[in-house]
Amino acid sequence: xxxxxxxxxxxxxxxxxxxxxxxxxxxxxxxxxxxxxxxxxxxxxxxxxxxxxxxxxxxxxxxxxxxxxxxxxxxxxxxxxxxxxxxxxxxxxxxxxxxxxxxxxxxxxxxxxxxxxxxxxxxxxxxxxxxxxxxxxxxxxxxxxxxxxxxxxxxxxxxxxxxxxxxxxxxxxxxxxxxxxxxxxxxxxxxxxxxxxxxxxxxxxxxxxxxxxxxxxxxxxxxxxxxxxxxxxxxxxxxxxxxxxxxxxxxxxxxxxxxxxxxxxxxxxxxxxxxxxxxxxxxxxxxxxxxxxxxx
Amino acid sequence: xxxxxxxxxxxxxxxxxxxxxxxxxxxxxxxxxxxxxxxxxxxxxxxxxxxxxxxxxxxxxxxxxxxxxxxxxxxxxxxxxxxxxxxxxxxxxxxxxxxxxxxxxxxxxxxxxxxxxxxxxxxxxxxxxxxxxxxxxxxxxxxxxxxxxxxxxxxxxxxxxxxxxxxxxxxxxxxxxxxxxxxxxxxxxxxxxxxxxxxxxxxxxxxxxxxxxxxxxxxxxxxxxxxxxxxxxxxxxxxxxxxxxxxxxxxxxxxxxxxxxxxxxxxxxxxxxxxxxxxxxxxxxxx
Numbered sequence: 001x002x003x004x005x006x007x008x009x010x011x012x013x014x015x016x017x018x019x020x021x022x023x024x025x026x027x028x029x030x031x032x033x034x035x036x037x038x039x040x041x042x043x044x045x046x047x048x049x050x051x052x053x054x055x056x057x058x059x060x061x062x063x064x065x066x067x068x069x070x071x072x073x074x075x076x077x078x079x080x081x082x083x084x085x086x087x088x089x090x091x092x093x094x095x096x097x098x099x100x101x102x103x104x105x106x107x108x109x110x111x112x113x114x115x116x117x118x119x120x121x122x123x124x125x126x127x128x129x130x131x132x133x134x135x136x137x138x139x140x141x142x143x144x145x146x147x148x149x150x151x152x153x154x155x156x157x158x159x160x161x162x163x164x165x166x167x168x169x170x171x172x173x174x175x176x177x178x179x180x181x182x183x184x185x186x187x188x189x190x191x192x193x194x195x196x197x198x199x200x201x202x203x204x205x206x207x208x209x210x211x212x213x214x215x216x217x218x219x220x221x222x223x224x225x226x227x228x229x230x231x232x233x234x235x236x237x238x239x240x241x242x243x244x245x246x247x248x249x250x251x252x253x254x255x256x257x258x259x260x261x262x263x264x265x266x267x268x269x270x271x272x273x274x275x276x277x278x279x280x281x282x283x284x285x286x287x288x289x290x291x292x293x294x295x296x
Numbered sequence: 297x298x299x300x301x302x303x304x305x306x307x308x309x310x311x312x313x314x315x316x317x318x319x320x321x322x323x324x325x326x327x328x329x330x331x332x333x334x335x336x337x338x339x340x341x342x343x344x345x346x347x348x349x350x351x352x353x354x355x356x357x358x359x360x361x362x363x364x365x366x367x368x369x370x371x372x373x374x375x376x377x378x379x380x381x382x383x384x385x386x387x388x389x390x391x392x393x394x395x396x397x398x399x400x401x402x403x404x405x406x407x408x409x410x411x412x413x414x415x416x417x418x419x420x421x422x423x424x425x426x427x428x429x430x431x432x433x434x435x436x437x438x439x440x441x442x443x444x445x446x447x448x449x450x451x452x453x454x455x456x457x458x459x460x461x462x463x464x465x466x467x468x469x470x471x472x473x474x475x476x477x478x479x480x481x482x483x484x485x486x487x488x489x490x491x492x493x494x495x496x497x498x499x500x501x502x503x504x505x506x507x508x509x510x511x512x513x514x515x516x517x518x519x520x521x522x523x524x525x526x527x528x529x530x531x532x533x534x535x536x537x538x539x540x541x542x543x544x545x546x547x548x549x550x551x552x553x554x555x556x557x558x559x560x561x562x563x564x565x566x567x568x569x570x571x572x573x574x575x576x577x578x579x580x581x582x583x
Contacts, residue, residue: 225479
């Protein structure tokens with residue numbers, strides 16, 4: 001006797017499995033491809049020289065990725081620092097305080113912001129933001145400018161994912177809170193937020209994953225100098241920007257080193273996703289002990 | 297447990313499956329047709345400096361030769377060389393003369409182009425010498441007042457490694473890329489123009505054709521004379537401007553068939569107007 005209620009179920013499950021296998025195969029074949037392109041440089045250049053402080057000058061056999069890894073992490077961290085709070089507050093506003101027409105218009109705005117192609121952000125940053133920062137402190141294209149553009153790009157990611165987690169609060173919890181006569185802020189503080197903490201963390205981590213891989217916009221506004229920045233106004237080059245700038249022209253070990261930096265990026269993003277899977281589980285254990293407190 | 301699916305669902309499944317088969321069949325046959333048509337397709341890859349010109353030439357060529365498709369892809373002169381050598385393209389676009397180790401390819405000059413030093417329109421500097429440019433790009437001169445300009449730090453804009461503009465620039469200055477102390481590194485000419493127009497203290501270099509075009513469109517940039525020679529398409533044409541280069545089509549072995557015809561088309565006097573439209577300098581071919 002079949003495990004499935006009907007043959008159509010059987011076919012459906014079959015199709016779904018095929019789709020699942022295809023997407024898993026795609027990811028593993030991309031990683032395998034990166035790995036096979038990376039091997040030449042890993043066989044020639046000792047692993048630690050990628051991470052030691054040094055120069056990136058492939059034509060002279062110098063392959064230090066450290067300044068670019070630092071630049072990628074720094075731009076992402078600063079962007080998260082700016083966009084995290086803004087995104088979460090935007091979600092709170094849209095979920096609790098905006099009503100009717102305002103709420104609809106607001107949501108469309110966030111949706112549009114999420115849909116703007118990154119090259120448009122980059123272009124805008126290059127024409128508007130870089131000259132502005134330049135007037136403040138030359139050369140304008142810098143760690144700060146890159147982080148700001150990145151922050152604007154990930155605000156909608158944080159806002160949309162956070163609001164989705166707000167919406168998952170069970171009605172019974174909300175009804176309980178209403179029955180206690182809570183204000184909207186109290187409702188948020190004692191009923192929604194404790195329930196959604198893990199959702200907010202996940203939203204921020206996924207946004208970080210998007211930020212660290214951002215390419216075109218960063219090429220345009222970061223200045224692309226390979227160095228450890230001394231200040232917010234120093235130009236930097238991120239890992240993806242390096243790939244975009246040099247891949248078309250690279251050959252041999254240089255090309256292989258670019259694939260290696262691509263593989264590194266995937267590893268970093270994988271790390272972020274794994275953490276974003278683990279943290280919610282840890283946090284949700286605490287959720288059971290949290291009870292809605294009446295407002296004082 | 298009995299199978300309980302309704303005949304209607306089954307019918308739906310059959311329809312979607314047969315649609316899927318049809319789709320696969322259609323796409324396979326299109327692939328076959330595409331392969332047949334490849335005899336009438338010309339793939340040209342390489343330098344982003346030549347690409348806009350090749351695109352215009354391709355459009356006119358397609359119009360005059362119905363059934364032929366000209367496919368242009370950019371990726372830099374290095375890609376132009378590699379693709380032509382490996383047979384991925386019929387013609388490679390290379391915006392410099394071939395190096396001795398590249399003489400396995402045959403090159404056909406279609407036009408020439410120069411590199412212009414550019415600054416913001418408000419910059420009072422009127423001319424720079426080769427030595428001054430070397431000092432600026434190697435970080436020995438860091439402020440404009442040392443050159444007689446307004447007070448302020450110089451923002452040095454350089455091109456990313458691998459660009460033929462960078463190679464020509466370094467070759468002219470006899471510098472290595474690691475000698476250059478830049479504040480901003482850019483990819484293509486357009487990004488260079490946008491960077492300079494947004495930064496009154498910046499200095500950079502782009503193709504003369506691109507720079508002249510933008511200046512004529514009112515973009516706030518200024519072409520700086522080099523060693524007293526005005527950076528203009530006219531001076532490149534006369535061979536008087538030192539920082540210039542030839543734009544070439546390259547093929548693996550002598551060009552044949554469609555590629556040969558297209559190269560002749562690109563070099564013909566009848567199509568020189570397209571070259572001038574891109575602010576390049578046409579080559580008079582003696583044949």
